[in-house]
Amino acid sequence: MSHHIVAVKHLQHVYADGTVALQDVSFTIHHGESVAIIGANGAGKSTLLLHLNGYLTPTTGEIRIGDFPLTKKTLPEIRRTVGMIFQDADDQLFMPTVFDDVAFGPFNLGLPVDEVRQRVKDVLEQVGAAHLQEKPPYHLSGGEKKRVAIATVLSMSPDILVMDEPTSGLDPFARRQLIGLLKDFAHTRIFTSHDLDMVVELCQRTIVLHQGVVKADGPTLEIFGNEALLAECRLEKPLSMQGCPVCGKGR
């Protein structure tokens, strides 16, 4: 099952204006792992994610997805393997109806119409959005949009799910629903998030990015226990690990 591995070696990315977004990033994520990439604003999280499905090309360094190095030739296969869910669902949903949006990927894979219909039905049921099939995406609520955005990616049967800030902008109930959904996935999962409580719930491993380098990489609870590290990287403990704010215990 080596095709679910994501290996990043000495990745560096310099934008055209000279901004060094990533200096030297290396890590390997194994099959079925659920990993959070956290860091302050501007730490390089989004830049890193955009490399994972080949939207940005490394200035130096190498990325391997499964058995393939990420090159122009392997790009189509890698884009199917790595399902990317954007922070703003409005950027991801661009077709007139939910059905057309979810079917967009499978059609591009060249699947026959009947197979596409079945897939769309299955994934919409999986994310609890079957009733939205014929609705236009812009009429959905934030939580519904997010679930449909996830369905658009699931319909391509990816092995690796990459999500940028999955819980941002969701109300507590929609957030809870989404976390429940993501927990059930068996895919290799990579998240970036400022929702550190979600990270505690979903990810066994956390990578901390700071100014374009990997500051720490280890078990989530261990990382959130290291207050000096968190402070240095402009982070703080998740609320669930901070104790009760009313009675002050655990502070």
Place this chain on the structure above:
Amino acid sequence: MRRKSKRFLTPPFSLLPADSLLLTPYSLTMRSIDGAVLDLKRLDLLATGDSLIHRLDARAKVLTTLVFIISVVSFDRYEFTALFPFFLYPVIVTSLGNLPGGYIVRKISLVIPFAFVVGMLNPLFDREVLVRLGPLAVSGGWISCASIIIRAVLTVGAAVILVGVTGFLAVCQALERLGTPRTFTVQLLFLYRYIFVLTEEGARAARARELRACGRKGLGLASFGPLIGHLLIRTWLRAERIHMAMLARGFTGEFHSRQISAFGWRELFYVAGWSALFVALRLENGAQWLGGLFAGFLS
């Protein structure tokens, strides 16, 4: 100083009940932009309907529309009465396709001012009297101006109805299957998508400006320059993110549709039937013929 104290007469938004906020004049423009976008999206949604006309292969509908438009625009500039029987086509297709008539009429009425601008100088330059209705002398200029408006209504109506019963995506696919180069059809599709991106971003920018202009003109025209510049950059970035999302889902320059359709006998009858009618109405003045028939019946 006086200006400043006057400004305080406008209550801050937090003091206004939610309803009155919606009804304030400065929110009208942004609502109209938002509304226009939603209205346009509705046209796309109509195409998901299921009717006799919807089920036809898109190529048949595109071809019929082409024959219709060519027949209408090929008339002589002073032709007026012979155009009216052509309204039969939009009316029949609208009713068979279960399209909301009022909505279609509203969409078409948007082009009338533009058509009028095109034809409004005709009455000034062409004053030769062509028709006398009792004491009223109608010059060639007025007739050609009216003819332009009728033609605009007919052709734009046919195009709006085509998108309403087919969907823009399917129209582009049909054009491609009829031999239009793919580069052209994909450009057309992106252009269409870009309208939504641009208007959505535009509505956001207009909202931000109007809410801070407090019912006045803001900084007037001066504030529009940077606003439009920003709008271009933001739309550009947004379009790039959408393109990224498309690439991430394997987009290779081809749009697919769930409608499987073939050009069968039904389609052939549809195109041949309408085309025959259009050509007949083009060669013979249908209105006059009908009038003659009616007069003959009376006498």
